[in-house]
Structure formats: structure tokens, C-alpha cells
Amino acid sequence: MAETSDQPPVGGQGVVAIIPAFNEYTRLRQTVEQARPLVDAVVVIDDGSREPLAAHLPTLEGLTVLRHSVNLGKGAALTTGLQWATQAGFTIAVLLDADGQHNPAEIPDLIAPLQQQRADITFGVRSFHSGMPLVARVGNIVLTKMVSLLFHVHVTDTQSGYRALRLAIYERIAWTSSRYSVETEMIVNVGKQKIAHVEVPISTIYHDKYKGTTVIDGVRIFMNMIAWRFL
Amino acid sequence: MIGIQILAMVFVVWMTYFSFLHFRRGEFALTEFIFWQIIWTGLFVVVIFPSSVKFILDTFSISRAFDLLVVGGIVILFGVTFRNYVLLRRTERKLEQLVRSLAIRQDKP
Secondary structure (H helix, E strand, C coil): CCCCCCCCCCCCCEEEEEEEECCCCCCCHHHHHHHHCCCCCEEECCCCCCCCHHHHCCCCCCEEEEEEECCCCCCHHHHHHHHHHHHHCCCEEECCCCCCCHHHHHHHHHHHHHHHCCCEEECCCCCCCCCCCCHHHHHHHHHHHHHHHHHHHCCCCCCCEEEEEEHHHHHHHHCCCCCHHHHHHHHHHHHHHCCCEEEECCCCCCCCCCCCCCCHHHHHHHHHHHHHCCC | CCHHHHHHHHHHHCCCCCHHHHHHCCCCCHHHHHHHHHHHHHHHHHCCCCCHHHHHHHHHHCCCCCHHHHHHHHHHHHHHHHHHHHHHHHHHHHHHHHHHHHHHHHHHH
């Protein structure tokens, strides 16, 4: 399911791709250009980048750039994107990273279970092979086991941000995390609300192992999980 | 008078001046200024006359005025930390909402 890349565009389905971005000047343009034909609209949330990202993006029909005047974090940027998409009347949102870790060609695979009414949210799941840095692999396995143990939600890759959801469920899974804990909190809320979910295999791509979630973020996510479960 | 008392008095006078400065600049309301003045004056009295708190020491079975100061200080610090935390969270939330509404409003024609 994950490797299909030559499916036709999904146009007319009310699908929006939400791309939070912070100081991403090298791969964002390509991500946007690849995603645009596969969805009805793309919204980039420039999360307070040093130089406004709009200047680095092409003029495309259906591309919107929203800019946070200060950096708030990935969780907050996703919230902005989802609130905008809800107001704009879209029905499905695909969340993907700006740094090229998510292959836009896999968007149709992520939204297919939603369109077929098999789920309300889909989680992109990477394979934990040698392409993933060791620290990320170990951290991901530990956090995934923790989520399963504490919240009884079984998602194989809790730290992948490549997801698609029906906007109608957004209010039920809305998160408070403004930074990288958002991926985990979303899964925890899906479990608490017993929302139908499906895993979709996606490619494992790492361009820069020093970007994204760090060990400190991992510890923070771990502490948050304890708080969500027991407080 | 021992050295530590002199140091404590200098500290109290310094903090009183600072509180007054904040009040004059309009950064403190009158009630806030009075609150801090009560704290500093109380500290001043305890430093100069440690025996003035003997009744509290007896009530709570604390042996020395210094111990009372440490215990009281820790309690106040926890209170202030909690209040700071609440205020910080509230400010963060308001900032996030403001930044978000500005970002979404940009898109409106």
C-alpha cells in the first residue's frame, strides 16, 4: 500500500496538506510542489522562521502560507493549520513534515482508508531498519512500547508525523502540546476517544539525523506520558 | 550584632529600595508595593529582634529563629514558583492564541 506513487490526484475530495515549517529553506519547495497535485490545497505554516518562507516558495494556485510572528513549535503550528483548514471547509487533512522526511507521493495511500470509511485517522509507519539513526530507532521503540503499555493504543511508529485525519474528529483529539510531544499526545487522545485508526506503511527517509526530535525531546515526551496517564 | 545580621539588613534595605522603584515606575500597584513592604519589614524585624518570633517557634516546636526563616522562605519560594508557573502558562496560551489569530487573519482578503 505504501509504495504506490503513481495514483491519480485526489482533487475534489476536500483534502488539504498541512506542512509546518521552521527555517526549512532547502526541501520545503520540493515538498510543496510534489504535494500540490495530489491534494486540493496546501497550507504551509511558517513557524516564525528567520527569513519568511513565503519568499522561498513558488506561486501556486491553492498554496497558502500562514506565518507565525514568533516560533511556537510544531504542535502549535499544526493547530493553526487545522483551524484554518476547518474554517476553510476542508474535510480531510494530511500532515507532513517540511524537511523531506515524508514522501508526498504517499499521500493517496494515507487518505485512502479515510475515503473508504475504514478509519478516521491514519498513521504513517516507517520500518525501523538501518536507515533510521540508532538514537531515533531506540527512542521510538521505547516510546511506542510506553504508549501501548500506558494507554493500550497500538501504533507501531508513534513518532512519525506523517498522518491524515478527518477534520470532523479534530476537536476530539485536539492537543495541548505545542512542541514535539504533539505526535504522542495525538495518539493518546485517539486511544482515549476510541477513534478508528489504521496504519499505513511509509518510506523511511532521513536527510539530516541532527534535525527533528532530539534525546531531550524524547525525555520530555516520556515525562509528558507519565503526566497524561497519572495526573 | 553579628555579620550575618548586617548583611541581612543591607539586603532588606536594598530590596525595599527596589520595591519602591518598581512602584514609582508604575510596574507595581499600591497593593503589591504594600505586600512586599510588609515582607521586607517583617524580615527586618526578625533579623534585628530574633526573639520577636519566639511565640511562633514555641507553637511549631522550632528550635531557632534561623530555622523558622529557612522553613518560611522555602514555603514562600514554593508559592511564588507555583504562581509564576501559572502566570507563565497563561501568558504562553494567550501568546499562542494571538499569534495564531494573526496568522489566520493574514489569509483573509
